[in-house]
Amino acid sequence: MTETILLAAILIPCLIVAIVFHEVAHGWVALMLGDPTAKEQRRLSLNPIRHVDPVGTLLVPGGLALAGLPVFGWAKPVPVIKQRLDNPRFGMMAVAAAGPMTNFILALIGAIVLGVVMALFPADVPPPQWLADGAYYFIAINLFLALFNLLPIPPFDGSHIVEGLLPASAARVYNKVRPFGFPLLFILLLVVPYVFPEANIIENVVFPPVEWAMNKYLAVSEWIAGG
Numbered sequence: 001m002t003e004t005i006l007l008a009a010i011l012i013p014c015l016i017v018a019i020v021f022h023e024v025a026h027g028w029v030a031l032m033l034g035d036p037t038a039k040e041q042r043r044l045s046l047n048p049i050r051h052v053d054p055v056g057t058l059l060v061p062g063g064l065a066l067a068g069l070p071v072f073g074w075a076k077p078v079p080v081i082k083q084r085l086d087n088p089r090f091g092m093m094a095v096a097a098a099g100p101m102t103n104f105i106l107a108l109i110g111a112i113v114l115g116v117v118m119a120l121f122p123a124d125v126p127p128p129q130w131l132a133d134g135a136y137y138f139i140a141i142n143l144f145l146a147l148f149n150l151l152p153i154p155p156f157d158g159s160h161i162v163e164g165l166l167p168a169s170a171a172r173v174y175n176k177v178r179p180f181g182f183p184l185l186f187i188l189l190l191v192v193p194y195v196f197p198e199a200n201i202i203e204n205v206v207f208p209p210v211e212w213a214m215n216k217y218l219a220v221s222e223w224i225a226g227g
Contacts, residue, residue, distance in 0.1 A: 018141050023076075023099065034086035115221035118132075143210050153185055154181025
C-alpha cells in the first residue's frame with residue numbers, strides 16, 4: 001500500500017503539470033490568434049486551482065493509479081470561441097495542436113532532466129528512486145496525454161485538427177458528430193473493450209505510438225547521460 005501511495009504521489013503532480021500546461025497553451029495560442037476569452041476568464045494562469053477538475057484531474061487519475069491501470073485525466077477546458085479567432089478554420093487547428101505540442105516539449109524537458117540525473121550519479125550509485133521515477137513518469141504521462149488527445153474523436157484536440165483539414169462540406173458533416181463525442185468515447189474506450197477485449201482502443205491504438213515515442217525520448221536521456 002505504501003508503494004502505491006508513493007506512486008500516486010509521483011504520478012498525480014506530473015499529471016497536474018502536464019494538464020495545466022496543455023490547457024494554458026490552448027488559451028495563449030487562442031489569444032495570439034485573436035480570441036481573448038481565456039484571458040478574460042483568467043485561465044491564462046499556471047495556478048492549478050484555475051484548471052483542476054476535482055473528478056478528472058484528481059479522482060480519476062488517482063483511482064487509475066491505485067488500480068494499476070493507465071493513468072489519464074482532464075482539466076476544465078480552456079474556453080475558446082471560434083468566431084472570435086482571426087481565421088476560425090486555421091485558428092481552431094492551431095489552438096488544438098498547441099496542447100499536444102506543449103506536452104511533447106514537456107516530455108523533452110523531462111528526458112533532459114532524466115539524462116542529467118543519470119549523468120550526475122555513477123553507475124554503481126543509482127539516483128534517488130523518486131527522482132528517476134518522477135522524470136520517467138513525467139515523460140510517459142506527457143507523451144500519453146499528447147497522443148491520446150490527438151485521437152480524431154470529439155472532443156479531443158485531434159478532432160479539431162481533422163475538421164480543419166477536411167473540405168468545407170465534409171467538415172460540416174464531421175462537426176455534426178461533435179455532440180455525440182462523449183457517448184462515442186464511452187463506447188469506444190469502455191464498452192467495446194469490455195465486450196471485445198481484443199479491441200482495446202488504448203492498448204492497440206494509443207500504446208504503440210506512446211511506446212515508440214518513449215523509446216526515442218529515453219534515447220535522448222541516454223545520450224545526455226553519456227551512454
